[in-house]
Amino acid sequence: MEPEKTALVLGAxxxxxxxVARQMCQAGWRVRALKRGLGVPEQHEGGIHWVRGDALRAQDVAAAAAGCGVIVHAVNPPGYRxxxxxVLPMLDHTIAAARTQRATIVLPGNVYNYGPExxxxxxxxxxxxxxxxKGAIRVEMERxxxxxxxxxxxxxxxxxxxxFFGPRSSSNWFSQGMIKPGRxxxxxxxxxxxxxxxxAYLPDVAQTVVQLLARRHALxxxxxxxMAGHWDPDGMELGRAVQRVVMRRQSPQPALKRFPWWLARLVSPFVPTLREILEMxxxxEQPVRLDNRRLxxxxxxxxxxxxxxxVEATLVSMGCLPALAGNSLPVPSPELV
Structure with missing residues (x-):
C-alpha cells in the first residue's frame, strides 16, 4: 500500500x-481500522479494512499502523471506564507507531483544555x-x-x-442529555x-480533517x-432548530426546557456519568467560542x-424521526464561516 494515502483509524x-474513516474512504484513502472483538482476523466493510486488535496493546497498534502515513487517534477506553x-497509555501507543512509520497523528480536540480566563x-x-x-489529561495529551x-x-x-452532534454518534450532550434517542x-x-x-456537526468536523490532511505537508x-461550527447565540437556537425540523415532519411542537442541573447534582453520587457532566x-455558564480564522x-x-x-440528519439517525424515502444524510457544503 502507498503510505501517502493509507491511514489507520483508532476509534472507527x-x-x-x-x-472520519468514512469520509477518508470517499476521498480515496485506504482506511484500516482496529476493532476489539472482531469475530474474524480481518474484514472489509464500506471501504474500511477492519483488523482485529486493541488500542490498549502497543503491539496491535504497531502492527495495524504498518505502511500507514496517517494515524487518526479518536479512541477512548471501553465504556469510558x-x-x-x-487514555495516556493508549496515546503513547499511537505516538510510538507514528514514530516508526513517520506518520501524521490526527487528534480530534475539545475545549476541556481551557479555563474561563x-x-x-x-x-x-x-x-x-x-x-x-479530564481537561488536565487533554492538556497532557497535547503536550x-x-x-x-x-x-x-x-x-x-x-x-x-x-x-459534537451528528448521525451515528451517541456519546455527546445532544443524544445523552438533551434529546431522548429512539422516541x-x-x-x-x-x-x-x-x-x-x-x-459542531460531526460530518463537518470529519470533512475539515480530510481537507487539512490533503495539505498536511504544507502545515x-x-x-x-x-472550528467555528454552529454558534448558538442564546443557548436556544439549537432547540429552535429541533422545533423547526420536528414541526415540518410531525406535531406538536417540542417544548424547550432547562436542563435540571439540581437533579443531576442530587443523583450524581450514584451515577458516575452525572458526576462527569457536573464537572463540565x-x-x-458563560459563552465559549473557538476562533476559526487560522482554519x-x-x-x-x-x-x-x-x-x-x-439537526434533521441527527434526529433520523437517533430514531427520533422516520427517514424519508430516497433521502440520504446531508453532505457538508463548503460555506464560509
Missing part, C-alpha cells in the same frame, strides 16, 4: 472516528489552564504530541471543535439556556486548528452544513 466504531488510567473567544495559542481532571512533533519523527494535526421528540433539555454556546509539524458545567485562512472555507439539515 465511534462517532468522530467512524465519520478507567478513563484517567488508560480564555473565554469568550479562544485562539489556538491561548494558554491551557484546565479546570477539570506529548507536541514533544513527538518536535523530535521530527512524527507530525501532528489537532482539530478542535465545540460540542418522538416531545421536549428538549437545554443545559445553557440563555447562554451562548458552540456546537507546521505540530498544527492546531479551531462551567462550560455552559479559514488555510482552507479558504470551513465545511459547514446548514443547521436544520444537520
Amino acid at each position: 466504531s465511534g462517532g468522530i472516528g467512524g465519520e 478507567r478513563w484517567s488510567e488508560l 480564555t473565554f469568550p473567544l479562544i485562539a489556538e495559542d491561548a494558554p491551557q489552564h484546565p479546570r477539570t481532571r 506529548r504530541l507536541e514533544a513527538a512533533a518536535e523530535e521530527g519523527t512524527a507530525r501532528v494535526l489537532i482539530v478542535r471543535a465545540g460540542d 418522538p421528540v416531545v421536549s428538549m433539555q437545554l443545559p445553557g439556556k440563555g447562554v451562548a454556546h458552540q456546537f 507546521p509539524a505540530f498544527a492546531r486548528f479551531h 458545567r462551567y462550560l455552559w 479559514a485562512k488555510v482552507l479558504g472555507r470551513e465545511p459547514h452544513t446548514p443547521l436544520d439539515a444537520a
